[in-house]
Amino acid sequence: MSETIETDALIVGAGPAGLFAVFELGLLDIRAHVIDILPRAGGQCSELYPEKPIYDIPGHPLVTGQGLTDNLLEQIKPFNPTFHFNEMVETLTPTGTPEQPSFEVTTDAGTKFKAKVVFVAAGGGSFQPKKPPIAGIEAYENKSVFYAVRRMEDFRDRDVVIVGGGDSALDWTLNLQPIAKSLTLVHRRDQFRAAPHSVNALQELIAAKKVDFRLGQVTAIEGADGELSSVTIRGNDNVDTVVSAHRMMPFFGLTMKLGPVADWGLNLNENLVPVDTEKFETNHPGIFAIGDINTYPGKLKLILCGFHEGALAAQKAHRYIFPDKKLLFQYTTSSTNLQKKLGV
Amino acid sequence: MVKTSLYDQANRYGAEPGGGAPTKAKITFVDSHGQARTVEGETGSTVMETARRNDIPEIPAECGGACACATCHVYVDEAWVEKVGKPSQMEEDMLDFAFDVKPNSRLSCQITVRPELDGLVVTTPSQQG
Ligand SMILES: Cc1cc2nc3c(=O)[nH]c(=O)nc-3n(C[C@H](O)[C@H](O)[C@H](O)COP(=O)(O)OP(=O)(O)OC[C@H]3O[C@@H](n4cnc5c(N)ncnc54)[C@H](O)[C@@H]3O)c2cc1C
Numbered sequence: 001m002s003e004t005i006e007t008d009a010l011i012v013g014a015g016p017a018g019l020f021a022v023f024e025l026g027l028l029d030i031r032a033h034v035i036d037i038l039p040r041a042g043g044q045c046s047e048l049y050p051e052k053p054i055y056d057i058p059g060h061p062l063v064t065g066q067g068l069t070d071n072l073l074e075q076i077k078p079f080n081p082t083f084h085f086n087e088m089v090e091t092l093t094p095t096g097t098p099e100q101p102s103f104e105v106t107t108d109a110g111t112k113f114k115a116k117v118v119f120v121a122a123g124g125g126s127f128q129p130k131k132p133p134i135a136g137i138e139a140y141e142n143k144s145v146f147y148a149v150r151r152m153e154d155f156r157d158r159d160v161v162i163v164g165g166g167d168s169a170l171d172w173t174l175n176l177q178p179i180a181k182s183l184t185l186v187h188r189r190d191q192f193r194a195a196p197h198s199v200n201a202l203q204e205l206i207a208a209k210k211v212d213f214r215l216g217q218v219t220a221i222e223g224a225d226g227e228l229s230s231v232t233i234r235g236n237d238n239v240d241t242v243v244s245a246h247r248m249m250p251f252f253g254l255t256m257k258l259g260p261v262a263d264w265g266l267n268l269n270e271n272l273v274p275v276d277t278e279k280f281e282t283n284h285p286g287i288f289a290i291g292d293i294n295t296y297p298g299k300l301k302l303i304l305c306g307f308h309e310g311a312l313a314a315q316k317a318h319r320y321i322f323p324d325k326k327l328l329f330q331y332t333t334s335s336t337n338l339q340k341k342l343g344v
Numbered sequence: 345m346v347k348t349s350l351y352d353q354a355n356r357y358g359a360e361p362g363g364g365a366p367t368k369a370k371i372t373f374v375d376s377h378g379q380a381r382t383v384e385g386e387t388g389s390t391v392m393e394t395a396r397r398n399d400i401p402e403i404p405a406e407c408g409g410a411c412a413c414a415t416c417h418v419y420v421d422e423a424w425v426e427k428v429g430k431p432s433q434m435e436e437d438m439l440d441f442a443f444d445v446k447p448n449s450r451l452s453c454q455i456t457v458r459p460e461l462d463g464l465v466v467t468t469p470s471q472q473g
């Protein structure tokens with residue numbers, strides 16, 4: 001088990017709200033660690049609409065979801081935030097007092113944090129793999145049915161079935177085929193929405209009979225004690241075939257689930273966290289909620305609102321972290337102090 | 345099922361009927377338990393938006409119509425398949441992320457309500473996300 005990471009501020013979620021909060025906190029000398037279950041920053045903007053234009057970011061007549069994310073990452077660079085990707089925040093436990101809050105935070109990867117304030121910027125919830133509607137699949141999850149590969153060795157010399165036709169499905173087909181005993185790829189059509197070089201490599205493996213490609217879908221699984229033995233594939237011709245399988249990986253993309261945020265003792269209103277509009281603080285002193293995850297009278301789920309919320313929440317965070325320091329209102333345009341922090 | 349809904353502001357980003365007074369078309373949504381709900385959709389908006397505005401269940405439409413989530417999957421009633429038409433390449437790609445895709449599967453955010461779709465019947469699958 002790793003040692004505890006200490007930080008002033010811990011930000012849950014690397015969407016636009018979480019990213020800009022790094023900036024506003026940084027200007028106030030507050031260092032932040034940022035955790036996201038996704039492998040990269042940007043939240044909905046990079047996950048759902050990286051190529052689509054956004055027209056209502058102040059000062060940017062047009063910027064794409066990915067463009068905005070890249071700009072935010074550039075903007076917060078001077079504050080050197082530490083990102084922890086591919087980790088989901090599971091527990092958030094208050095350990096301090098209302099005047100001097102402090103929190104213990106753990107992730108599903110076992111990382112532990114101690115933070116003085118927590119910014120919940122969890123958006124529409126954590127992005128999690130979609131689970132196919134196959135009866136009894138829960139009993140096999142993380143034992144023989146996986147939505148991500150943590151250990152390649154789990155697949156060595158096994159009959160592996162991969163379901164899907166996107167980049168993840170193809171990448172893992174290509175990666176696992178050399179070590180698996182057999183690899184069956186199941187997809188609903190013979191077209192793949194993936195990088196051309198992966199598609200080419202896959203087609204070569206299929207031609208060489210190293211990957212058994214089946215058109216159709218997995219409709220049932222069989223096994224015992226969480227260990228798969230076979231899966232039933234219903235072909236597009238409606239004929240069922242049973243294929244030996246020790247491991248299965250379904251790749252149907254991601255969906256947003258509120259997830260562990262619900263278990264942190266925060267008030268919830270229809271899956272949103274109510275906050276005040278002065279500090280954007282939750283019912284728990286020291287825990288702030290900004291961006292799409294929060295709610296208050298008049299709330300709009302807009303990126304620009306998340307930016308504003310982060311700026312005001314940072315002011316209150318400063319009072320918790322530096323109770324004796326007076327907060328001076330300054331402009332980045334004219335304050336040499338702020339410019340020094342920004343390295344300009 | 346309570347789901348985090350991103351798109352309470354569908355109006356803000358969604359396609360709004362352009363120019364002139366919109367006409368209406370009746371759309372019937374049959375849920376996975378067989379319950380039918382008939383509502384009026386405005387021409388120019390999408391079948392997904394019509395569902396959201398009328399609190400139709402089983403269409404979370406997480407991405408708000410960006411053809412980026414496949415959680416607005418519907419089965420078009422066989423009698424309407426031809427009139428509704430075929431999915432675009434982009435929609436076909438996104439359908440890879442829907443469950444139990446059939447020849448009459450469509451993403452409802454990609455179906456624009458048109459006068460000739462008056463009476464359209466679609467069924468929602470039991471699981472979207
Ligand atoms: C198609 C589409 C178009 C849009 N267009 C616009 C537009 O034009 N203008 C506009 O202003 N807004 C637009 N929006 C809305 C905008 O994207 C959101 O308001 C914005 O992304 C919210 O930012 P956020 O940082 O609050 O949350 P998100 O972007 O949702 O990011 C939250 C992050 O937190 C992570 N997370 C959650 N829980 C956990 C946990 N327990 N552990 C680890 N990580 C966690 C999630 O994985 C996610 O990455 C659009 C949205 C969509 C879907």
Ligand code: FES
Pocket residue numbers: 392405406407408409410411412413414415416438451452453454
């Ligand atoms: S609403 Fe997301 S694909 Fe239709």
